[in-house]
Amino acid sequence: MKCNKSKPINDHLLRSWIRCRRKAWLDIYGDKQKKLWTAHSTLQLNHQIDCFHNLSQKSYGIGIQACEEGKNIAYGVRIKYPLIKNRIIKANLPILRKTSGESIWGNYAYQPILARQGKKITREHKLTLAMTSLLVNNLQKFQVQKGLILHKENKVLKVEKIKLSDNINTDLIGSLLNLEKDIESRNPPPITSNRKKCTICSWRKDCDAVAIKEGRLSEVSGIGEKRELLLNKIGINNIEELAKIKHYKLKEKLEVFGTQHGDISKQIILQSQSRSTNRAIKLNPEIELNNLKKAKGLYIYDIESDPDIKHDFLHGFIRLPKNIKNEISLEQTKYSPLLNLEKNTESFLWKRITKKLSINPDYPIIHYGETEPISLLKLGLRQGANPHEIEELKKRFIDIHLLIREYWCLPVRNYGLKSIAEWIGFEWKQSNADGARALLWWRQWKKSRKINKMYSRNLNSIFEYNRDDCIATLMIAKWLIDH
Template sequence: MLITDDLLLYYKRCRRRAFLDVYGDRIQQDPEQDFLLKLRQDSLAYRQAILDVAPHQSPNYPRRDWAAGAKATLELMQQGVDQISQGILLMQTAPGVTLLSRPDLLVKQPGLSNFGDWIYVPTLIKLGKRSKPEYQIVAAFAAHLLAAVQGVLPSSAQLILRRQDAYSVSLARWEPLMQEVLSECIDTLLQRQEPDIFISRQKCSLCHWYSTCHAIAKAKQHISLLPGVTPSRYRDLQALGLTTVESLAQSPINLLEPAVGSEVAVDLVQQAQSIVQNRAILRQRSGAETQTLELFTHPDVLTTASVELYFDIEAEPELKLDYLLGVLVIDHRTHTETFHPLIAEHPKDEALIWQQFLDLVLFYPEAPIFHFSEYEVETVKRLAKLYQTPQPLVKHILSRLVDIHWEVMNTATLPVESYSLKHLARWIGFEWRDSGVTGSQCVCLYNHWLETGDRTPLDAIVRYNEDDCRATYYLKNWLKNFMQESVQNSTKSYAKISE
C-alpha cells in the first residue's frame, strides 16, 4: 500500500475521502467540476511561477518509478545541489506499506548530515492563504521521510503561501501530530475500516465522492445533514445518544443545554422538528415563551414599497474584481420587472459599472435594496472606498440595504440542509433556468470569456445572476407572508389566552 502526501492531506481533511480514494469504486465518483479544475490549474501555475525564480534541478526518472525517483533524488542531495524540485522521498514502514512524499523544493542549508556539512529542508508551495493544519502535517511528513535519508530531522519546514512570505513549520510541534495522523491513516486503510459519514458543506462540496456520501446520508437521515451540526456538536450529540433526526426532534432542550448551550440547543431541536414535520417554523429563542416579530426582524420586510430593488454580485476573487452588479427593479406602480446586468466585460470596467450602479439606485432614492448575505454590504464599502465615493452617499446606500439571509435566519426555521439561497428558494418553489450553473462555476465562465471572447458563458452568468436576484425577490415575498401569518396566529393565540 502506498501512502502519499496527498493521501495523508485528504485523510486529515476527511478520513472517508482517503478511504474511498483507496478502496472506492471510481465509477461512482462525480465528474470533475470546472471550478476544481481551475483551482488545480491555478495551483500548478502558482507553483511554477515560484520555481521559475528559484534555480533548481529536478531528478530524472521514468514516470511513476518511485524507487528510481528516490535514487535520483538521493544522488542530487549527495552532490549538494542547492535546490531540488519535485524530489522523491521514499520509506518502507510496516510490511506492505510504503510512504511517499514529493516536496516542491528541497533547499540546502548549513548543518551536519549523511552528506557532509549540509542538510536539506523541505518546502511546500500551496495556493492557500493560511497555514492550514493539513499543510503543516504534510510538511512534517516530508521532513520525517527526509530525516531517514539524510540522517537528521531539520528543525523546521517551509510553506510558501499565496500573498505571504514563507511560513516556518515547527517540526517539534507538528512531527508528533503527524505521526498520530499517519498511524491512524495506516491502521484505517490496512484494516479496511470504512469511516463514518459526516457531511460538511464547505469541505464536501468539491469532493468527487460527494454524491455517493450524500446519498447514503440521505438514506440514513444522517444528523450531519442538519444545519448547525458541526463536527464537535456531532460528537456531543452522539455522546447523548442522539444519532437520528427523529431522536433529536423529540429531545428535551435541557438534555442538550449542558453540552451545547441553551440557544444552540433550541436551534438544533427546532431544526430537527422542521425536518421531521417538513414545514417552516417560527424561530424561537430560549427563555422566551412569547415573542413579537418586531423584536428580531427588519420592518422593511413586512411592507411592500412602491419600488423595490434586488441586488446580487458576481466576483472573480483571484482578480479582486466584482465584475457583475445585477439589480432587479420591481416597480409596483407600473407593474413592471426590469433586470439591469451591470457587467464589466473587461476588468478595467469595474469603475464604470460601479458608477452605473450608483446612478441606478439613486434614481430610486427611497427604494429598499434587498440582497442575500453580507457580501453585498462589504462590496459596496470596498468599491466606495476604491473609487472615492462621497461618504454621505455611501451611508445613504448602506442604510437602504436589507439582508434577506439575516431576516430568514432570525425569523424562520426551514426543513433544508443549508440556509444558502439555492436551498431556501428551491424549498419554496423557485428554480434557476440553468440548473447546472453555480456561483463558483461563474468564476470559470468569466475567465473563459476573458480568454476567448465567446459571449456564451457571459450570457450564462447574466442569466444566473438575474435568477439569483429573482430568487431573493421570491424569498422576500415568502418571508413577508410567513411573518404576517405568524403574527395573525400569535394574535389569535394571545386572544384565546386572554379569554
C-alpha cells in the same frame, strides 16, 4: 467491500484523511461515478504553480538527477519508503530547494516546500510537510530541520519557515497508523460531524444521501461537531429523537454544558421537526414584510469576488420594474453585469453603480447575506461618498437571508442561497456551478484575454451564474411574500 492492504499511502491520501477520514476511504473504494469535480482543487493547483514559479531560480532540474547534480531547485522528485511497518509511503514532490547540509550528494541538502491557500497554516500543512521531509531525509541521509510553506497575499509571495519538531513527526506517524487502519477496514468511517467541510468535497452528494438516510444530527442547521457530541452524551443520536424531546427537558440537560447550548434548544428542536417532516414551519405568524410588499419595484444585487486579493470583480444587478406580488417573467428581467477589471478602476465602477441605482431611488435593493451591502458601502466610502449618501443607500438594503432566518424554519441543512433556492424549486442553468467555479472562470479569462480566446466563453459563464444567483434571491423573496 474488499479491503486493499497493499495499496501505498501517499501525500494526497494523507491530506484527504486529515480533512475527513471517510474521504480518504472513498478515494480508494468509492464509486468514481459518484465523485464530483470541484473547482477548489484546480484553484489550489494553480495557486501552487504560481507560488513555485515566483520561487524558481535559473539552476533547476527534474527528479533525483537534479539533486545529484546539485541544482538549486529540483522539480518532480518521486520517493517511496516504508515510514511505518509493512506499508510503503509514496510522495510525488513538486519542488525541493537546495539548502546547507551534508547529504549523500555533497555539502548541501534539500528541504521540502508546500504552497498553501487560506488565512493560516493548518495541521494538514504541517503533517504533509513533515511526511515529505521524512521521505527526503531518508533519501539524502541528512535531517533538514525546517521546511518552507509558500503563500501569495495581494500578489506578494510570502515564505514561512516551519520547524519540523519531534511533536509534529510523532503526530504524523500516529496519523499514518490510523489512516492505515481506516483503509484496511471493509466499511467506511462515519460521516464527519463538521459538515461545513463537505461543501468543497467531491464526495458530498454521496455522503449527503447517507446522512439523510441515517437521520444524522449534522443534517440539522445549528448542530455542529461539538453540539452533536453533547447531544450524544445526553442520549440523543438522530433527528427523530431530537424532534420528539420536549423543549424544557432539552434546555435543562444542555445547560449543564453551558447556557449557550440551552438557549439554542428550542431552535434545534424546531429545525429537527422541520427536517424530519420535510415541511416549513412559520416562526412568526404576524409576518408583514411591508417594505417588500409595497415597493413599486426592486433591484436584486449579487457580487463575485476574488478573496485572495480582496477584489470584487463583478457587481450584478437585476431591475424588477413591478411589484413583487405580481407574476414575474424571468425571460423579461433585465440583468446588468458591471465588471471591475482592476482594483484601481473603482472610481468608474462607483459612478456606474450610483447611476444605475439612481434611476429608481425608491426601489429597495435586495440581496442574500451581508457581503453585498458591506462591499458596496465600503466602495462608496473609498470613493468619497458623503455621510448622507451612504446612510440613504444603507436604508435601501433588504437582506433576504435575515428575513428567512427570522420568520421561517426550513427543512435544510444550512440557510445558504443554494440550499434555500433549491428547496423552493429553483435550478441553476449550469450544473455543479458555485462561487469557486466562477472564480476559476474569472482567473482563466483574465489571464488569457490578451493572449487568445480559449477562455473567452468563461466570462459569459460567470455572467450566467451571477444572473442565476440574482434570480435565486428574487425567487426566495417571492416565496416569502407568497407564504
